[in-house]
Amino acid sequence: MSNDVDRLTDQQKQQRRGRLQAAAIMLIVILPMIIAYSVYYTGVGIPKGTVNKGQLIDPPQQIDDLPLQTPDGEAWRVSEQAKRWRWIIPGYASCNEQCQKNLYLTRQVHIRLAEKSGRVERLYLLLDDHIDAATLEFIHTEHPHVPIVKAPADAVKELFAQTNLPPDAIAAGHYFLMDQEGFVMMSYTPLDQGKDLLDDIKRMLKYSYEE
Incomplete structure (x- = not known):
């Protein structure tokens, strides 16, 4: 019974790690695009005196x-x-x-x-x-x-x-x-x-x- 619980715990840990890794990969993909739009539409991150020309x-x-x-x-x-x-x-x-x-x-x-x-x-x-x-x-x-x-x-x-x-x-x-x-x-x-x-x-x- 204890072994079954340990195995279940290990499986849950692996699943949790897998979900975290998948979330990290998705964040890497979409974060630059979110930053790009935030920079242009809010001005956050643009040095003072720097604005879009178009x-x-x-x-x-x-x-x-x-x-x-x-x-x-x-x-x-x-x-x-x-x-x-x-x-x-x-x-x-x-x-x-x-x-x-x-x-x-x-x-x-x-x-x-x-x-x-x-x-x-x-x-x-x-x-x-x-x-x-x-x-x-x-x-x-x-x-x-x-x-x-x-x-x-x-x-x-x-x-x-x-x-x-x-x-x-x-x-x-x-x-x-x-x-x-x-x-x-x-x-x-x-x-x-x-x-x-x-x-x-x-x-x-x-x-x-x-x-």
């Missing part, structure tokens, strides 16, 4: 709520992609001058991330049903690592209408930062400088997990 989108919007497709018409979901931070550069069938400037600026910032660049990706968000041959050639030549994902312009406008962004944000040349879980959380304007983007993304990479 405009926080309130509330953040999940991009998978859009009917996203590849240019070939296949469904595209960020939840099925590699976990990365992403700059979203909206554009139409023809990428206008501001669109090209946004692509150029985000490319230069991406390059300056050096060894951290693999944790970040840029997306061209196509707001038309097709893309002009000239624009396609431009992206493939000047920005060869930028995937093209399309979504109806009305759906994108409706998504951002639920936030604090101005109604003409896209028309005014805004582009966006999306977190690793697919939430579009920050907006930039043509007035923002490369250093602004670099400071923000470095801070987010510092406080977020890496797979």
Whole structure:
């Protein structure tokens, strides 16, 4: 009887240790993300005089709520992609001058991330049903690592209408930062400088997990 009690006690101890180990592993996974959001939304942990340069989108919007497709018409979901931070550069069938400037600026910032660049990706968000041959050639030549994902312009406008962004944000040349879980959380304007983007993304990479 005593042996049975001892064995039961040992089993309970092992189960307790297993639960504690599982909880510790989960904490390691989710804690960096919790810290990242706490830093940005409360300011706790940010040195005095240091603030985000982009405009926080309130509330953040999940991009998978859009009917996203590849240019070939296949469904595209960020939840099925590699976990990365992403700059979203909206554009139409023809990428206008501001669109090209946004692509150029985000490319230069991406390059300056050096060894951290693999944790970040840029997306061209196509707001038309097709893309002009000239624009396609431009992206493939000047920005060869930028995937093209399309979504109806009305759906994108409706998504951002639920936030604090101005109604003409896209028309005014805004582009966006999306977190690793697919939430579009920050907006930039043509007035923002490369250093602004670099400071923000470095801070987010510092406080977020890496797979």
